[in-house]
Amino acid sequence: MPAKKPPAALTTLASSQDDLLERQGQLIEELQTLVNHVPYGLMVLEPGGVVRHLNAEAARQLRLPRHLAQGRTLGSLLDFDTMVEQVFLTGEGYTDRERVISTPRFQLHVLDTAVPVKAADGRVLSVVNTFREISGVHRLAGRLAGSQARHTFDTMIGQSPALRATIAAARKAAAGQANVLLSGESGTGKEVLAQAIHNASARRDGPFIAVNCAALPRDLIESELFGHAPGAFTGAQREGRPGKFEAASGGTIFLDEVSELPLDVQAKLLRVLQEREVVRLGSTRAVRVDARVVTASNRDLHAMVARKEFREDLYYRCHVIALALPPLRERPADVALLATHFLARYGAALGKPVHELPAAVLAALLQHPWPGNVRELENAMERLVNLSEGGTLDAAALGLMPTAASLPAAAESAPAGVRSLREAEREAIAQALRAHRFNVTRTAQALGIAKPTLYAKLRLHGIALERPLA
Structure with a gap:
């Protein structure tokens, strides 16, 4: 007798069970x-x-x-x-x-x-x-916080021999792991060069952490750089917090204006560079860090060492490879290149049809000594584009401040008993420096100007920063 076929209901049930088992197996997988x-x-x-x-x-x-x-x-x-x-x-x-x-x-x-x-x-x-x-957490946090390096050697603009020589040396430095010290006036592009070094190095996939040492509050510098343990001080986070060096582990930390660090913090920074480990504020446990250190200063660190304002041992630890960025006044051929680049950038950003520099604008740019360097030039071009109408660029919109070299001879003399504005400014700066014991940060705050502006005025007036030792 032929075998009986199973009821249709049983066949359907078996098929459903097979499907369920297959789906369960897929879910487990x-x-x-x-x-x-x-x-x-x-x-x-x-x-x-x-x-x-x-x-x-x-x-x-x-x-x-x-x-x-x-x-x-x-x-x-x-x-x-x-x-x-x-x-x-x-x-x-x-x-x-x-x-x-x-x-x-x-x-x-x-x-x-x-x-x-x-x-x-x-x-x-x-x-x-x-x-x-935590190293992976720091890398992610650095990317989300915008602490990424955007610039490369190929994005650095300029054809002057001095700049190209610095870039060539920086390319060689990027291939190694040695500490790098960047020097140059404010606005010359030290952070841009630091980013380029990072992006050309084997650490390019790691974090790039930039720290402006002059902007750190005096009582929080150590905590910001090296972190703190739970409850280390009033207002500290309850669970503690890693510092910038830990955040930079596996990548590069850029310490701008390192000259402004107090001597006690300099001593702790030296230990970090020597031992490659940090001890958080309020803790005794050392945490290993693997960060390449690039420092920068717009002041003469060697002169500061002679005046006992900067630790000699820290100077030599930072000064393994030294790179100097030339000021813009020594790169006149690069002014037009940079101005054209900024013109295109801000023209596109603001949707304004400006494509080339008029002769009058270019002449004004070439005659200016640029005490604020590339940063000042960029600000001037942004202002020029913002104030342009109908694609017309007016040199007056650059807003360039006259300098001693551009003032007429009559401006140097004044009636008896009346000081020139330049003399008054020089005396005001000198008095403020003495009142604040040659502390640049506090002097700039008292005068109501930015630190880069103060440095530019010090150079203009020939004022030396000879700080008292006590």
Whole structure:
């Protein structure tokens, strides 16, 4: 007799079960793929700290063989205490706790999160533990915060021999790891060159952290550079915070106006450069950092060393490779190139049909000595484009301040008892410097001008910064 066919309902049920099993298998495969390819360590623990699962990244960070870890307790696998087991006792998880783990086998610096999975009666059934290496967190934070290096050697504009020689030397410096000291007047493009060095180096995929040392509040400099431990001072973040050096680990840190650091901070910076580790304010634990250091100053550091205003040992530690950026007045051939570049940039940004420099504008640009260098030129071109009408560029809109070289001879003399504006300005600056004991930052604030402007006026009037030693 021929075999009876199963009822249609049973065939449909079997088919549905096969589809369900296939979908479940696919879901399990997808979850395993997800867990094993997330960019952070993940473990699932059972009561007693037994490892039910750990992904490939967790095994890599903890230096554990995956095939031997599952089913064993964390205590039998690791030679340091974790905080995860406490979650089973308290029922309370935590998020992004910073941990520095130092063992004879390795050092690990992570942000650690543990989330309990509870039964209806409140019992902790398991704990999902994730942890991320803080260096990766810093790289992401640096990109989101805009601390990325945009400039390269190819984007640096200028054909003057002095600039091209500096760029050629900087290309060679970028290939190594030595500390670099950039010198040059304010506005010459020291941060642009620092970014180019970073982008041409093996650290190009790491963070680029720029710090203006002169802009840091005196009582927060150490915390900003080196970080602080929880509750290190009034107003400190409760969980502590890493400093700029830790944020730059794996990349480059650019310390602009390093000359403005107080002597006590200079001593701590020297230790960081020597030992390649930082100790956070209020802590005794050293944290390893791997950051290339590029420093910059628009002051003569060698002269400051002679006056005991800058540590000699720090100077030589920063001065492994020295690069000098020439002022714009020594690069007259580059003025037109830069002006044309800024004209195109701001013309496009403002939607104004300006394409070339009129002869009168170019003549005014070439006659100006540019005490503020490239930054001043860029500001002048932005102002020119903003004030232009109908595509017409007026040299008067540049707003260039007259200098001693451009003043008529009659301006140098004045009736008896009446001082010229230039003399009055020089005396006002000299008095302010003496009143503030030659502190440039406070003097500029008292005069109501920016520090780069003050430096330009010091050069214009021939005023030396001979600070008292006590």
